[in-house]
Amino acid sequence: MTIMSAPLRPPQEEMPTVLVVDDDPDARDLLAFAFRRRGSHVVEAGTFAEAKEALAGVVDAIITDLELPDGSGLELLEGGARERVRVALVLSGHSGTPWVDRSRASGFDGHVTKPCDAIALVDRAYQLLAQNARAKP
Numbered sequence: 001m002t003i004m005s006a007p008l009r010p011p012q013e014e015m016p017t018v019l020v021v022d023d024d025p026d027a028r029d030l031l032a033f034a035f036r037r038r039g040s041h042v043v044e045a046g047t048f049a050e051a052k053e054a055l056a057g058v059v060d061a062i063i064t065d066l067e068l069p070d071g072s073g074l075e076l077l078e079g080g081a082r083e084r085v086r087v088a089l090v091l092s093g094h095s096g097t098p099w100v101d102r103s104r105a106s107g108f109d110g111h112v113t114k115p116c117d118a119i120a121l122v123d124r125a126y127q128l129l130a131q132n133a134r135a136k137p
Helices: 025-038 048-054 095-106 118-130
Strands: 019-023 041-045 059-066 087-092 110-113
Touching: 019 025, 019 048, 041 048, 041 110, 048 110, 059 118, 087 118, 095 110, 110 118
Parallel strands: 019 041, 019 059, 059 087, 087 110
Antiparallel strands: none
8 A cells, every 4th residue: 555645634524433444553554544634533443353342333434454363354344333334345455356246245335455555545435425425323
């Protein structure tokens, strides 16, 4: 992932809460930085258990790695979490149609293959947030 000149958040944009889930601390830190620079409130998790705990709170968007040390990122939307999260993206080293299909079948809005441009990922998440605008619970 790379960070180019990350644009600052325009004042009229919302400040969503984004859950960034990745067991690689460097990847997690980079994404968290990119989302914070855009104006998001960021919650970070390095494990499936931490992510499930964070999903008990208010989360507008989740960006998750597929393979976590204690579970699959694909299972994070189970148990009603999908209804509470406006945007869900998988970020994984696995690519190809079968992986994309598994992500979509699990309720995710998209599947992004690593390595990726962090700013492009943030832009995509914000575009999906705008498309999926709805009142928070």
